[in-house]
Amino acid sequence: MFLELNSITKHFGEGESRVEVLRGIDLSVEKGEICVMLGPSGSGKSTLLNIIGGIDSADTGYIAINGEKTADMNEKELTRYRRKHLGYIFQQYNLIPNLNIKENIEVGAYLSDSPLEVDDILKTLGLYEHRHKLPNQLSGGQQQRTAIGRAIVKNPDILLCDEPTGALDYNTSKEILKLIAEINEKYGSTVIMVTHNDAIKNMADRVVKLRDGVIRKNYVNETKIAAADLEW
Numbered sequence: 001m002f003l004e005l006n007s008i009t010k011h012f013g014e015g016e017s018r019v020e021v022l023r024g025i026d027l028s029v030e031k032g033e034i035c036v037m038l039g040p041s042g043s044g045k046s047t048l049l050n051i052i053g054g055i056d057s058a059d060t061g062y063i064a065i066n067g068e069k070t071a072d073m074n075e076k077e078l079t080r081y082r083r084k085h086l087g088y089i090f091q092q093y094n095l096i097p098n099l100n101i102k103e104n105i106e107v108g109a110y111l112s113d114s115p116l117e118v119d120d121i122l123k124t125l126g127l128y129e130h131r132h133k134l135p136n137q138l139s140g141g142q143q144q145r146t147a148i149g150r151a152i153v154k155n156p157d158i159l160l161c162d163e164p165t166g167a168l169d170y171n172t173s174k175e176i177l178k179l180i181a182e183i184n185e186k187y188g189s190t191v192i193m194v195t196h197n198d199a200i201k202n203m204a205d206r207v208v209k210l211r212d213g214v215i216r217k218n219y220v221n222e223t224k225i226a227a228a229d230l231e232w
């Protein structure tokens with residue numbers, strides 16, 4: 001077992017405004033799996049991803065990676081866990097505006113003990129000829145690819161993607177999904193991808209449906225489709 005979530009709960013606010021956002025999440029994701037997480041707006045998907053990513057902490061329950069509980073780690077170990085194991089692709093690209101494309105990706109490489117070759121990544125992402133441009137000189141899809149580059153250059157064990165195609169058109173979305181599948185295949189990274197797009201579940205090994213802070217469905221997809229063949 002690679003990633004294990006055990007009875008994760010999380011609330012926001014206090015008193016009148018208290019909301020129970022996650023109400024006991026149990027989930028195991030195997031190494032190398034693509035896990036697609038669906039659920040209505042406000043169901044707690046990003047909150048859960050942030051907790052897995054160590055950006056936020058759970059109220060109760062624990063997360064274990066290869067049997068190692070993140071709660072047992074001190075601040076230094078937790079930082080190391082984030083740097084070493086996790087790549088995070090946000091819906092907003094969060095690129096550094098005054099660094100060029102190559103330098104933005106190098107930021108990710110700098111955080112890792114075993115980074116991939118930046119030039120290789122630039123080529124895989126179709127960004128090599130744009131490497132000296134600033135983010136605002138690129139299209140949305142190219143910026144999203146840069147953000148993906150920054151996350152994967154670390155060669156993370158787990159790639160967390162929060163609506164990676166949320167802001168993109170159909171064709172660019174498919175390109176990005178193909179890329180995520182390629183990275184999963186090539187580097188064996190485990191992928192946890194949150195989306196509103198129901199069709200994307202077809203490229204998953206595991207499908208998880210969240211509603212009101214609880215997992216309503218969790219199943220292995222027996223009829224996996226290549227990202228390139230998805231339609232919606």
Ligand SMILES: Nc1ncnc2c1ncn2[C@@H]1O[C@H](COP(=O)(O)OP(=O)(O)OP(=O)(O)O)[C@@H](O)[C@H]1O
Nearest residue numbers: 012013019021039040041042043044045046047048
């Ligand atoms: N920092 C916060 N403070 C207070 N409430 C929050 C905070 N973050 C999230 N929430 C609340 O928690 C609930 C779940 O939010 P979350 O962002 O996890 O939903 P989501 O499933 O990602 O939704 P979406 O699909 O719209 O992105 C929402 O009701 C939201 O208002």
Ligand SMILES: [Mg+2]
Nearest residue numbers: 045046047162
């Ligand atoms: Mg969200």
